[in-house]
Amino acid sequence: QEQLVESGGGLVQAGDSIRLSCEYSGRRFDRDVMAWFRQPPGKEREFVAGILPFTFRTHYLDAVTGRFFISKDDVKKILYLQMNSLQPEDTAVYSCAARPGQSSIEIASSRTYNYWGQGTQVTVSS
Secondary structure, three states: OOEEEEEOOEEEEOOOOEEEEEEEEOOOHHHOEEEEEEEOOOOOOEEEEEEOOOOOOEEEOHHHEOOEEEEEEOOOOEEEEEEOOOOHHHOEEEEEEEEOOOOOOOOOOHHHOOEEOOOEEEEEEO
16 A cells, blocks of 8 residues: 655754655555645645655755755665755645656646655744
């Protein structure tokens, strides 16, 4: 059974760093486009970062470019999101997601993803 399981969320202060992990299993997720999305309280879910298979090319939401970094270890089967210089507006439930294929087309569209984790809460206090 395909599974994506996030961990690493918590309560931090503005300016702190935190790393989220998403362990994947049950299919060849190493061949999929993988991404992180977030849903701030009372708002719609939004794309944060994505990574393509094989090339490891990355894509980011403008608001996190230069602060957040997505990576993955296909041997350990873990997707990461390193988040630096966190701000209160980064408070959200963060979820990892995956979809078959290698294309970056519509990488920011949540409707194109087939597999989702349960999410992990990140709260940034000012």
